[in-house]
Amino acid sequence: MPEPSLHRPLPAAAVESWDHETDVLIIGFGAAGACAAIEAANAGARVTILERNSGSGGASALSGGEIYIGGNGGTDAQRAAGFEDSTEAFETYLKLAGGPCVNDAKCELYAREALDHYVWLKAQGVPYRGNFLPGKLIEPPDDSTLIWSGSEAAAPFCDQAKPAPRGHTIQHTGWGGGRPLVDRLEARARELGAGVRVDTRVLGLIEDGGRIVGAVAKSDGAILHLRATRGVVLATGGFVMNEAMRRKHCPQTFRINDPIGDRDDGAGIMMGIGAGGEAVHMDQFFTTCPWTMPEPQASGVFVNIHGQRFINEDCYHGRVSRCAVDQPGGKVYLLLDSAHFSQPAEFARTDIAATGDSWEEVEAELGMPAGTLAHTMAFYNAHAGEGRDPLFDKRAPILTPLDKAPFVALELNFQTSYFSFFTLGGLKTSVNGEVLGADGDPVKGLFAAGRCTHGLPAWGHGYSSGLSLADCTFFGRQAGKAAAHG
Ligand SMILES: Cc1cc2nc3c(=O)[nH]c(=O)nc-3n(C[C@H](O)[C@H](O)[C@H](O)COP(=O)(O)OP(=O)(O)OC[C@H]3O[C@@H](n4cnc5c(N)ncnc54)[C@H](O)[C@@H]3O)c2cc1C
CATH class of the missing domain: 3.50.50.60 (FAD/NAD(P)-binding domain)
Known part of the structure; x- marks a missing residue:
């Protein structure tokens, strides 16, 4: 048979x-x-x-x-x-x-x-x-x-x-x-x-x-x-x-x-x-990757390794994560200010990659060229303060300036974080x-x-x-x- x-x-x-x-x-x-x-x-x-x-x-x-x-x-x-x-x-x-x-x-x-x-x-x-x-x-x-x-x-x-x-x-x-x-x-x-x-x-x-x-x-x-x-x-x-x-x-x-x-x-x-x-x-x-836990982190901003945003972060966490995985360099960063940062959920396996009293300091600690991430955040904050996101159309109430020092970049690494x-x-x-x-x-x-x-x-x-x-x-x-x- x-x-x-x-x-x-x-x-x-x-x-x-x-x-x-x-x-x-x-x-x-x-x-x-x-x-x-x-x-x-x-x-x-x-x-x-x-x-x-x-x-x-x-x-x-x-x-x-x-x-x-x-x-x-x-x-x-x-x-x-x-x-x-x-x-x-x-x-x-x-x-x-x-x-x-x-x-x-x-x-x-x-x-x-x-x-x-x-x-x-x-x-x-x-x-x-x-x-x-x-x-x-x-x-x-x-x-x-x-x-x-x-x-x-x-x-x-x-x-x-x-x-x-x-x-x-x-x-x-x-x-x-x-x-x-x-x-x-x-x-x-x-x-x-x-x-x-x-x-x-x-x-x-x-x-x-x-x-x-x-x-x-x-x-x-x-x-x-x-x-x-x-x-x-x-x-x-x-x-x-x-x-x-x-x-x-x-x-x-x-x-x-x-x-x-x-x-x-x-x-x-x-x-x-x-x-x-x-x-x-x-x-x-x-x-x-469960980056919206704890919930205040949902107000963060994502950048790729070039310090550039790639998505309106008020989308579903899975859509944001899926777009993140399209980014170059095997990782992205979730940027938060002191008003929105708290200890990330342990199972997310997201680590702090850089901190600073300004976005320029965070940018330098991440080894990015001067004016990349800092410019992204200056542009974002200026418009978020007016309730607008001209680049990706993120909306209130998630759209909020990230301007309370100190600042932090969490690394979501495709190989080591929980994707x-x-x-x-x-x-x-x-x-x-x-x-x-x-x-x-x-x-x-x-x-x-x-x-x-x-x-x-x-x-x-x-x-x-x-x-x-x-x-x-x-x-x-x-x-x-x-x-x-x-
Ligand atoms: C942690 C987690 C959380 C999720 N949460 C959600 C959620 O809240 N909402 C949502 O929509 N989706 C969720 N999903 C996705 C969703 O659960 C799955 O996509 C869905 O359950 C798949 O269902 P299914 O019936 O097609 O397959 P399954 O539930 O996997 O059932 C398939 C069954 O077929 C059996 N089988 C396979 N091959 C054979 C074979 N050759 N002979 C005999 N039996 C076989 C398997 O043993 C299994 O029991 C989640 C997934 C996970 C892992």
Whole structure:
């Protein structure tokens, strides 16, 4: 019998006997897989989930559990906080966030249905307190459930889409709402009768006459052949932990050092390509260094090694970090005055590179040519005092002069500071989760969702917190429904 392979489906004719039969076979039990399972079961399909770890979770369980939701006049939490979020503004923002990599159809569908999706999440038992916590936060420090989580209030986004906070976090005290989110979705999938096989790693797909009809897996040392009468859903996550794939597709990530996620080895992407699917925007990645912690540091100014600014710093911390990684010299500096400096968060691994009683002294200590950084700060401060940023259009209240000595430059070093990152590129899919080939035609019987696909979080420079889980949960549901209907 031919060996199973991630790169080429096994012909069904080579399967001597099937070990298991189901209607919808879901590979991966993170947020995307769980949501696919719930909807496939709701549609009346028999569902089996295969998970290589000893339990559900994947990267989803490591996450903050924050989901990007808005439109249709706003969620209860948005409206209570005074934000009427129109579908048009929400859709415009989603498309701006996708930038040159945007999938318009996914943005349009999600913009229309996100409010219903929020209601659906609640119906699965996901708790939301429904209150808004203002400020520049990465995750709510308490059990609040709505924060600003993107670049909505910053240029150029705010000029094209009316801003609203849209980061909806599961009610959970402190960081790490991803685990309880997945627990709730897992419980729901099990209640609906989904079968779960953990410690079961899928080694390859099985095809019959051009249609994907199952998968080969290894469990307890045994090789299993599992048949799916209606469809197979890939929900295996991204490829951030696969160095060979990153070297080939996403080499810029080697400028930074902290991949985050579970095992994220790209297996689902490889299986999808092997079955005839196409992977797109594989060079895209999210990154962030938590430079807005403590919060007063959000008012700082970034310069590159030439003492030049490169971004309006009131954008989302991840957009600023992603633009930072484009800068030359392997590092950037966050400039702060004594009114805005406090000890940086330890896990950010950002060190003080220079101090001084004037920006000229800081510039000299950094070894920059005289008049570079000092001129940047003189120009910035003069205009910030008038409430303007002629170069990058940073806005109040983050726009504030940095003129209270002493001054400090924190070094954000791409190799030694904490630049966490994960990949965004993946399989091209329809809004219903069908895996599409280069010709745009679906690969019969094969569906995919989550970070093994290209979806709402499409462009590293436009990423906003919550876009990935919005994509995983919503388009996971779409894939589950479509697979159940064969
Ligand atoms: C620390 C951290 C915080 C984050 N916070 C947020 C946030 O608040 N909001 C947000 O939107 N995004 C966040 N993200 C990103 C987000 O969590 C992920 O992009 C998302 O959870 C991916 O979900 P998924 O279902 O596609 O994959 P996963 O959750 O990784 O699930 C994939 C599953 O497939 C299994 N699997 C893989 N290959 C196989 C195989 N061959 N056979 C069987 N099983 C297999 C894996 O074991 C895994 O359990 C965060 C990420 C991290 C790491």
